[in-house]
Amino acid sequence: MASIKLDDVSFWYPMFDSTGRSLKVALMRQFGIERGSGLSEVRALSNVSLELRDGDRLGLIGRNGAGKSTLLRVLARLLHPQEGGVRVQGRTVPLITRGLGMHPELSGYQNIEVPMRLLGATGREIKQARDEVPEWSGLGDFIHLPVRTYSTGMYARLVFAICTAVRGDILVMDEWLSAGDADFVSKAQARLESLLGVTRIVVLSSHSLEIIRKMCNIVCWMDRGEIVMVGPVEAVLSAYLKGAQAVVQPVHAARTTS
Numbered sequence: 001m002a003s004i005k006l007d008d009v010s011f012w013y014p015m016f017d018s019t020g021r022s023l024k025v026a027l028m029r030q031f032g033i034e035r036g037s038g039l040s041e042v043r044a045l046s047n048v049s050l051e052l053r054d055g056d057r058l059g060l061i062g063r064n065g066a067g068k069s070t071l072l073r074v075l076a077r078l079l080h081p082q083e084g085g086v087r088v089q090g091r092t093v094p095l096i097t098r099g100l101g102m103h104p105e106l107s108g109y110q111n112i113e114v115p116m117r118l119l120g121a122t123g124r125e126i127k128q129a130r131d132e133v134p135e136w137s138g139l140g141d142f143i144h145l146p147v148r149t150y151s152t153g154m155y156a157r158l159v160f161a162i163c164t165a166v167r168g169d170i171l172v173m174d175e176w177l178s179a180g181d182a183d184f185v186s187k188a189q190a191r192l193e194s195l196l197g198v199t200r201i202v203v204l205s206s207h208s209l210e211i212i213r214k215m216c217n218i219v220c221w222m223d224r225g226e227i228v229m230v231g232p233v234e235a236v237l238s239a240y241l242k243g244a245q246a247v248v249q250p251v252h253a254a255r256t257t258s
Helices: 018-030 068-075 113-118 123-137 140-144 152-163 182-197 209-215 233-243
Strands: 003-014 041-053 057-061 083-089 092-095 170-174 201-205 218-223 226-231
Touching: 003 068, 003 201, 041 068, 041 201, 041 226, 057 068, 057 209, 057 233, 068 083, 068 092, 068 170, 068 201, 092 152, 113 123, 113 152, 123 140, 123 152, 152 182, 201 209, 209 233, 218 233, 226 233
Parallel strands: 057 201, 057 218, 092 170, 170 201
Antiparallel strands: 003 041, 003 083, 218 226
């Protein structure tokens, strides 16, 4: 059985001065903070509590800088919160970081192992991926050339093929398919839907409400690093559409069962 439980999780990014000015400006821009605010840190998540059970398909919605991507990275154990507890039962596969562990000087074939190791793959899974990835990606002889020579589309094919070669209990995704030509997107979507069919819990962040409606049975609306509302898809989307432009006092909403 797969499960996720977050208890009062908070995460913040430090705000650097002279030696890291560009990072500071980038973070301020991402989270909608005015320059000259005097802040020394940005709280991307604040006291987030959430519980997911086997069979849940959670959609994350909210404006840019709401904390969705940070939450995904916490769930994928790519970030560790400074406060609160995170309990995840089951193998988690993140489809949120393009090129995790990829080395530009190595060939596509040589790059198969390291990302899969980081995703928790077994030796058997890596061996199977070495047989499967070159054919599925359609890279042909390019699979033996350095990744730095790849086009954006070729790189996207390789990364997607590697990441979806690992089967997990929990799938964490940032946006739906958005890269590659039409043939690739269609092929990748079929592969992804097959993967979703055997995944116990899915967490998907997307700005497309239609995708959220299609893929999810629960929605979490986030704003300024806090949960505004969690619940059934249409109830949360309706509230979001009505109040997304208004100033909303965040509340921690616990999902109830009948």
